[in-house]
Amino acid sequence: MKCQFYHGLTVAVVIGFLISSPIIADIYTEYESLLPPAQKWAGKSEELIVAEDDPWITPAEASGLVATPSYDETVAWLQKLVAAAPELEMLSIGKSLQGRDFWMVIASAEQAFTADAMRATGKPLLIAHSGIHAGEIDGKDAGLMLLRDMTVAGKRKELLAKSNFLFIPILNVDGHERISPYNRINQRGPVKMGWRTNARNQNLNRDFTKLDTEGVRALIKVLNQWQPDLYLDLHVTDGADYQYDITFGGNGRAGWSPAIGNWIEDTYRPAISATLSDYGHVPGGLIFATNDMDMQDGFMTWSGDPRYSNGYGDVIHLPTILVENHSLKPYKQRVLGTYLLLARTLSLLAEEIESLRQATQSDKQRRPDAIPLSFKANKEQTPEPVMFKGISSERYQGVAAGGEVVRWTGKLVNKPIAKTYVDQPTIMIDVPAAYVIPAVWSDIVDRIKLHGIEVKQLTEPLQTQAEIYRLPDAKIAAASNWTPNPFEGHIRIDPGEPVKEIIDTTFPTGSFLISTDQPLYELLVLMLEPQAPDSFLQWGFFLEIFTRTEYAEAYVLEPLAQKMMENDPQLRKRFNQKLKADEEFAASMYQRMMWFYQQTPFYDQQYLLYPVARIPN
Ligand SMILES: [Zn+2]
Numbered sequence: 001m002k003c004q005f006y007h008g009l010t011v012a013v014v015i016g017f018l019i020s021s022p023i024i025a026d027i028y029t030e031y032e033s034l035l036p037p038a039q040k041w042a043g044k045s046e047e048l049i050v051a052e053d054d055p056w057i058t059p060a061e062a063s064g065l066v067a068t069p070s071y072d073e074t075v076a077w078l079q080k081l082v083a084a085a086p087e088l089e090m091l092s093i094g095k096s097l098q099g100r101d102f103w104m105v106i107a108s109a110e111q112a113f114t115a116d117a118m119r120a121t122g123k124p125l126l127i128a129h130s131g132i133h134a135g136e137i138d139g140k141d142a143g144l145m146l147l148r149d150m151t152v153a154g155k156r157k158e159l160l161a162k163s164n165f166l167f168i169p170i171l172n173v174d175g176h177e178r179i180s181p182y183n184r185i186n187q188r189g190p191v192k193m194g195w196r197t198n199a200r201n202q203n204l205n206r207d208f209t210k211l212d213t214e215g216v217r218a219l220i221k222v223l224n225q226w227q228p229d230l231y232l233d234l235h236v237t238d239g240a241d242y243q244y245d246i247t248f249g250g251n252g253r254a255g256w257s258p259a260i261g262n263w264i265e266d267t268y269r270p271a272i273s274a275t276l277s278d279y280g281h282v283p284g285g286l287i288f289a290t291n292d293m294d295m296q297d298g299f300m301t302w303s304g305d306p307r308y309s310n311g312y313g314d315v316i317h318l319p320t321i322l323v324e325n326h327s328l329k330p331y332k333q334r335v336l337g338t339y340l341l342l343a344r345t346l347s348l349l350a351e352e353i354e355s356l357r358q359a360t361q362s363d364k365q366r367r368p369d370a371i372p373l374s375f376k377a378n379k380e381q382t383p384e385p386v387m388f389k390g391i392s393s394e395r396y397q398g399v400a401a402g403g404e405v406v407r408w409t410g411k412l413v414n415k416p417i418a419k420t421y422v423d424q425p426t427i428m429i430d431v432p433a434a435y436v437i438p439a440v441w442s443d444i445v446d447r448i449k450l451h452g453i454e455v456k457q458l459t460e461p462l463q464t465q466a467e468i469y470r471l472p473d474a475k476i477a478a479a480s481n482w483t484p485n486p487f488e489g490h491i492r493i494d495p496g497e498p499v500k501e502i503i504d505t506t507f508p509t510g511s512f513l514i515s516t517d518q519p520l521y522e523l524l525v526l527m528l529e530p531q532a533p534d535s536f537l538q539w540g541f542f543l544e545i546f547t548r549t550e551y552a553e554a555y556v557l558e559p560l561a562q563k564m565m566e567n568d569p570q571l572r573k574r575f576n577q578k579l580k581a582d583e584e585f586a587a588s589m590y591q592r593m594m595w596f597y598q599q600t601p602f603y604d605q606q607y608l609l610y611p612v613a614r615i616p617n
Helices: 008-018 022-029 044-048 071-084 115-121 138-150 157-162 214-226 258-278 309-316 331-365 439-450 521-528 554-567 569-581 583-587 589-597
Strands: 088-095 101-107 125-130 164-168 230-236 246-249 320-325 370-372 375-377 384-397 404-420 422-425 428-430 434-437 462-470 499-507 512-515 613-615
Touching: 044 331, 071 088, 071 101, 071 138, 088 214, 101 138, 101 214, 115 214, 125 138, 125 214, 125 331, 138 157, 138 164, 138 230, 138 331, 157 164, 157 331, 164 214, 214 439, 230 309, 230 331, 246 258, 246 331, 258 331, 309 320, 309 521, 320 331, 370 521, 434 439, 434 521, 439 512, 554 569, 554 589, 569 583, 569 589, 583 589
Parallel strands: 125 164, 125 230, 230 320
Antiparallel strands: 088 101, 101 164, 246 320, 370 428, 375 422, 384 404, 434 512, 434 613, 462 499, 462 613
16 A cells, blocks of 8 residues: 555654663554554454464464464465475565565366466466554465365365465565564554565565566566466555455556456445445555545545556456555454455456456457556546545644544544545657667566567668657656655656657667567556656666766857857847847856757757657557
């Protein structure tokens, strides 16, 4: 989940201060009572928990579903299960920076433990992972219970009879081992949990296009090799309080995969919600409060950019569901809800695989001439009121905060509130026939290839018309209140308004030519168009172009400028006009000299020139 509302750093510093005092430290063992009141909960899903003496009790169940096992305990338990269950195999899909394996459990009734063998079964394939944010670990403990019940316990064998399942219990394995009771202040359990980011403080769920992290690189490789029908990314929320204990959704009906978006809303949601409700849970759609102080102000949908799992899935036409359990609900309730969601997803896949594959095919076959670079809220339409299962809140004057703070009262309020759809394209971009990247930027190309995009290298010069962008007003992106620069180890760039030029040029041998006539062309466009929020340019991969190089001395510019004015009366006139109109300019020898320098062929022609070219259709 996005944590937009608190400065993580500030909170960490304050806690670090206070726990050094033994008197004050007591409040941290009881701080849960400071959270908004917990709703009393009991549900039929509690029947899923096995008896204390069950030989296959999971470590979390053994704790009464209040604690979660460590990485080593998790792996050891799974290894024991896999050894006893012929339907299971464990595969390391890569290693973290600290040397831990990313384990994936393969569940197949036919023991089809390779991608090819699994495809040959023709059965639906679900992939799910937990712990991309390692403190949000409900999915791991739910998955362990379900794997047991589908195999050695014999309770849900029918699920594997009809579907295959890939399960990555912990994606951010190093973050998972940064364990503490103090890692997520607005979350009710488990008693100790992992940390959001990895050992280099990178957020894996911002990494789906740039691919800095070992974890997401490993995952993308798996998605490419195994080609699942549906992908689930399991999280826990931050932010507002409400009654829903499990919220989930895709990237909306109007995203890059509209047919899949409709399938998720019309087929997936009703089926999953019905099961969850039957078992005592309160399912809902993904919720982003318009105002975190008061849900009555309404909420918005969200259309994630491809840096996020759900945005990435939408762009590559992989049906993807983001699951957000509600952080203020007890751990037991959240784990059991996730179990049901996973189990019902597997059975639904068996029932609805035809309709899902049809939707996926239809989105893959769309070839629009122009695609949206991102989505924004629909401001034209009056937000539609929808029934919302909320919790009432009030505000009070915070002594420490020095301003109004929200207090959630625990009282249930069911009433309609405004829902705003984030479904309007920000910018539409014509899809070119191809992009050309100069050979010197091969590091960008390496990342593009990791996605499974085909790249060719010119074996002879290519003479052609091309479009290039100049970025005259690009600048370092402003810091936001929750994101100081740099962000994710990158200096983010605001591209300003790119100026397109059409040129006749010859690309030399060795240049990378990337056709858009391939399945992942939309992802390619979103990584290479400067105005796309997750373009390599905006992630700061082209910082070199923002430095103007070579020097020009006044002793040569002054006589040159005089000659230019003598030879070109129009230029002299423009100069004089600028002197009159712009005081700062007139007073600056540097600006005056630069004005002339820029109009000579000596000036750096590659300054602020984006090196990636487009070959128009
Ligand atoms: Zn999360």
